[in-house]
Amino acid sequence: MDIGKSSFVVVANRLPVDRVTPRDGPTSWRRSPGGLVTALAPVMRSFDGAWVGWTGSRDDAPAPFSTDEMDLIAVPLSAEEIALYYEGFSNATLWPLYHDVIVAPEYHREWWEAYRRVNERFARAAADVADHGAIVFVQDYQLQLVPNILRQLRPDLKIGFFLHIPFPPGELFAQLPWRRQILEGLLGADLVGFQREGAADNFIGLAERYTDATAGDRQVVTADGRTVLARSFPISIDVSEITQLVSDPDVQARSDRIRSEVGSPKHILLGVDRLDYTKGIGHRLKAFDELLAGADVTPDEAVMVQVATPSRERVEAYQTLRDDIELQVGRMNGEYGTIGQPAVHYLHSSYERAELVSLLRAADVMVVTPLRDGMNLVAKEYVAARTDLGGALVLSEFAGAADELSDGAFLVNPHDIDGLKRALLAAMRLDAAEATQRMKLLRERVLGNDITRWAQNFLDTLRAV
Secondary structure: OOOOOEEEEEEEEEOOEEEEOOOOOOOEEEEOOOHHHHHHHHHHHHOOOEEEEEOOOOOOOOOOEEEOOEEEEEOOOOHHHHHHHHHHHHHHHHHHHHOOOOOOOOOOHHHHHHHHHHHHHHHHHHHHHEEEEEEEEEEOHHHOOHHHHHHHHOOOOEEEEEOOOOOOOHHHHOOOOOHHHHHHHHOOOOEEEEOOHHHHHHHHHHHHHHOOOEEOOOOEEEEOOEEEEEEEOOOOOOHHHHHHHHOOHHHHHHHHHHHHHOOOOOEEEEEEEEOOOOOOHHHHHHHHHHHHHOOOOOOOOEEEEEEEEOOOOOOHHHHHHHHHHHHHHHHHHHHHOEOOEOOEEEEOOOOOHHHHHHHHHHOOEEEEOOOOEOOOHHHHHHHHHOOOOOOEEEEEOOEOOHHHHOOOOEEEOOOOHHHHHHHHHHHHOOOHHHHHHHHHHHHHHHHOOOHHHHHHHHHHHHHHO
16 A cells, blocks of 8 residues: 655564464454553554554565554565574674673674664665654664664654663673664664663763763763753553453453462462563572572462563573573472472463453562563553552562662562562561552552653653754
8 A cells, every 4th residue: 555654653673563364364463562552552643653663574574554543664674684683683782781791792793784784774664754854763772773874864854762671881881892883873863762860871971982972961962963862761551451451350350260270379479571581580489499498488378470471482592591490490399399289380471461460460479570671561560450459569679660669669689589588578478558558659650650651751852852
């Protein structure tokens, strides 16, 4: 179909839809789950918006099409580019580097060349669809070169960039052989957004150190005679979606069944994560293991449910992590479990939103212990799901969410296993009155800053630059 020019363009690694191919009948597209598309959908409808991204399949380039009142422009990736740009530079170079080198990043020139080439393709696709003076909103670490390339192609555009993951301190970022190019890529934007204030400060200091940019007051950088703002915009969740699901009688009934299925213990400890080495899954299992070993709790009293959504299963580091976690869970269940009553219920699978919300509602203690995380929206989803004001949140201080949820959560350093054990026990032994007070504080922060407000704040700031 003929797609016209758009005054609002989102550029992201993935399109916000998944292909649905029935056995009989034509292929269709279904909106992907996720807060970002939910937040931006009203803006898309108001401004004839377009979304530029990859379908997720190799050599897949359907003609531009429209769905959910937005135009979708597919950017094709070859099998080689998926290996080099996506699995390579994005997820084996940038991801570990930006997450404090928990796993050593790899630096390969052919990966960089693929990253540069793919970023240019995304930028050109955005330039082609953007109307004169349009707003272009670029997303995340896979596309950090797009702002500057787009600036060269279309100086008339207003360009925003948001990094969903952490931005590293200077001593780590300095390792990157292409540090100047990445910084110059980001400086092509008018507004560069981060999850935390410290990340914005890191970026400003590095831009001044490694590029010709100069830092001014109030998180402003001057580059090529232009003003670039670097600010924190902590992202949030679609609170209304969670609230609606929690009120569903089927979800409530499923939540009750989950408690029964895991043995109706006094305490259910829950972790919900992508299976990623940044999430600290092994650390929380070790802490729970030691609580069981020391008889601080018994499997009859407390069980852990760990959902580990499959992630990047072709990457060797993730294959090794899965083996390690499954070995750890198997040993714990062999040592502390009984017939029909494992100590840890480990679920390596993806789940529908209704099932996840049922789990959140069933959990007495939500355990969110990433070693490093840009935000961690599961912590906020748990708070939104606790309309009953029950439950407790144990939260890593290294998650961006800790900046907003420190008043009501039990903050921990996940590397401190003894401290993590104390926090888990405190959360389990919390009296009802204090639990209610803590959850009220948490809900006040989450409900007062949902994903719609986040998007509005970012776009209002971008328009004002």
